[in-house]
Amino acid sequence: MIPDLGKYAVAVLSSYAVTMGLIAVLIAVSLWRGARVRRQLAEIEARRNADV
Template identity: 65%
Template sequence: MMPELGKYAGAVLSSYAVALGLLAVIVGLSLWRAARVKRALDAVEARQEGKR
């Protein structure tokens, strides 16, 4: 299933590993920020409920 990469195998596989790692970091940061923004929005909405 794996194509023959020859002498470039190390470079190609390490490039894939770096790309996958960066994607994982981006997804993790996106989820972390979404949770932080949701908490902030919930706090604003709770304050709005108290004013009514």
């Protein structure tokens, strides 16, 4: 069930590829930043608990 894209096939398929790549990069960056923030919060809480 692949549609016939005619002369626009390269443009359409490359647009899909770029979009999927950008989504993958956004997901990876979000996961990386989330892990970094979690690690920083754990360090702050550990320092706070050590002071008490």
